[in-house]
Amino acid sequence: MCRQQFTAIADHLDLPEDERDRLLYPKRAITVSCPIHRDDGSVAVFQGYRVQHHLSLGPTKGGTRFSTSVDIGEVAALAVWMSWKCALAGLPYGGAKGGVTVDPSSLSRRELEALSRRYMQEMIPFVGSHTDVMAPDMGTNEQVMAWFMDTYSMHQGRTVTEIVTGKPVATGGTEGRREATGLGVVHLVGSAMERLGIRAARATAIVQGFGNVGGVAAEELHARGVRVLGVSDHTAAYFDPKGLDVPDLLRHVAAHGMLAGYSNELRIDREELLLQPCDVLVPAAMERVITERNAARLRCRILAEGANGPTTPEADRILAERGDDLFVIPDILCNSGGVIVSYFEWVQDLQQFFWGRDEVIGRLYGHLDRVFHQVTNRAARERVSTRVAAMAIGVSKVRDAKKTRGLFP
Numbered sequence: 001m002c003r004q005q006f007t008a009i010a011d012h013l014d015l016p017e018d019e020r021d022r023l024l025y026p027k028r029a030i031t032v033s034c035p036i037h038r039d040d041g042s043v044a045v046f047q048g049y050r051v052q053h054h055l056s057l058g059p060t061k062g063g064t065r066f067s068t069s070v071d072i073g074e075v076a077a078l079a080v081w082m083s084w085k086c087a088l089a090g091l092p093y094g095g096a097k098g099g100v101t102v103d104p105s106s107l108s109r110r111e112l113e114a115l116s117r118r119y120m121q122e123m124i125p126f127v128g129s130h131t132d133v134m135a136p137d138m139g140t141n142e143q144v145m146a147w148f149m150d151t152y153s154m155h156q157g158r159t160v161t162e163i164v165t166g167k168p169v170a171t172g173g174t175e176g177r178r179e180a181t182g183l184g185v186v187h188l189v190g191s192a193m194e195r196l197g198i199r200a201a202r203a204t205a206i207v208q209g210f211g212n213v214g215g216v217a218a219e220e221l222h223a224r225g226v227r228v229l230g231v232s233d234h235t236a237a238y239f240d241p242k243g244l245d246v247p248d249l250l251r252h253v254a255a256h257g258m259l260a261g262y263s264n265e266l267r268i269d270r271e272e273l274l275l276q277p278c279d280v281l282v283p284a285a286m287e288r289v290i291t292e293r294n295a296a297r298l299r300c301r302i303l304a305e306g307a308n309g310p311t312t313p314e315a316d317r318i319l320a321e322r323g324d325d326l327f328v329i330p331d332i333l334c335n336s337g338g339v340i341v342s343y344f345e346w347v348q349d350l351q352q353f354f355w356g357r358d359e360v361i362g363r364l365y366g367h368l369d370r371v372f373h374q375v376t377n378r379a380a381r382e383r384v385s386t387r388v389a390a391m392a393i394g395v396s397k398v399r400d401a402k403k404t405r406g407l408f409p
């Protein structure tokens with residue numbers, strides 16, 4: 001998917017053939033084995049990865065995913081997407097991504113801490129506050145970031161808060177990072193609704209994924225008066241045409257760790273949920289959920305891509321043919337609130353000068369507004385989809401950095 005998307009953008013930008021591999025191929029791909037002692041005394045070894053895409057704009061930046069789906073290909077694609085995302089947002093970073101092939105829910109808290117610490121320990125030669133800065137992604141959270149920071153700091157013999165972002169506020173994290181991605185998604189949904197003349201009080205939404213991104217997005221949509229008709233996670237999907245009680249769902253997940261068990265009457269098939277009529281559909285779980293099988297049947301007016309890579313290139317072609325019928329907020333724009341506030345966290349850590357929540361969120365929304373306008377203006381000017389416009393801006397910025405540094409003639 002990542003290569004196909006890049007080729008389409010390279011063709012659109014008419015990039016010379018001999019520049020393409022240089023732009024696409026990652027600078028470094030690191031694979032490590034992470035042995036830990038299980039609670040029963042046995043030893044288990046987990047595979048860990050980190051891919052650093054390019055170093056032309058500054059350190060690399062990106063999350064760490066703990067999931068059974070993780071392999072070097074998935075991590076590489078996510079690292080490349082991080083590059084276009086950071087460049088589109090105007091951040092001084094190349095892209096990176098990392099992960100461990102593991103189901104984190106199968107580990108005890110002690111085992112999760114051991115794995116987190118071992119992963120960071122293996123990565124110490126390859127990361128640094130000005131080399132590669134990690135953050136949370138699927139299956140990791142603020143606590144895992146605190147363990148990463150502590151492990152790195154113990155090795156350095158001093159506290160290095162700026163080595164990771166997405167930490168708890170108590171350990172040098174910033175106000176607003178935990179909820180930044182979901183808030184950013186909903187802020188951009190608001191901009192899209194304004195363009196389409198949809199009023200929040202009359203709007204409806206469906207959210208796939210109920211973790212850091214999806215849970216916060218559903219909560220914020222609800223807070224803004226949007227009726228959330230459906231939600232899902234890996235255990236269950238619920239739909240109510242009258243609107244779900246989102247605060248109650250959040251309480252259920254806080255108590256049980258999953259959506260399953262909430263309500264038998266409201267259950268719906270997970271695939272079917274995506275096809276229900278609504279104004280806003282937010283895929284906020286995994287890759288490749290909007291495919292050639294369901295793209296033509298989506299009945300939303302705004303597709304807000306909270307997840308990375310939720311739409312396959314085949315589906316994208318189908319969505320593009322639908323024209324004004326469906327407004328896509330592409331992933332590298334839609335979920336960029338997370339890395340934008342990570343950048344704010346890194347800056348605050350480097351300066352040891354911390355901002356209040358209102359300042360963080362105010363700057364985030366201002367930043368997203370500027371990028372949203374750049375993307376929609378370019379899409380209108382060049383008569384291309386918002387995804388092509390967003391990717392074209394991101395890829396061009398990386399290319400310009402490489403070119404002016406002398407890497408291309």
Ligand SMILES: NC(=O)C1=CN([C@@H]2O[C@H](COP(=O)(O)OP(=O)(O)OC[C@H]3O[C@@H](n4cnc5c(N)ncnc54)[C@H](O)[C@@H]3O)[C@@H](O)[C@H]2O)C=CC1
Pocket residue numbers: 063136137138139140181208209210211212213214232233234235270284285286287306307308335336338339
């Ligand atoms: N955490 C962050 O700051 C950012 C995350 N993202 C992307 O957002 C997506 C979600 O990440 P997080 O919310 O952080 O992860 P998370 O681990 O907090 O939550 C993931 C959610 O997806 C659900 N899920 C998994 N498989 C599913 C399925 N088949 N159907 C429905 N739901 C399913 C899980 O049950 C969980 O509710 C990923 O694509 C991630 O790369 C993008 C930018 C930043």
Ligand SMILES: O=C(O)CCC(=O)C(=O)O
Pocket residue numbers: 061062063064082085133134135136137165166308335336338339340342
């Ligand atoms: O906050 C960050 O540095 C990166 C977040 C992330 O992994 C993403 O945007 O996909």
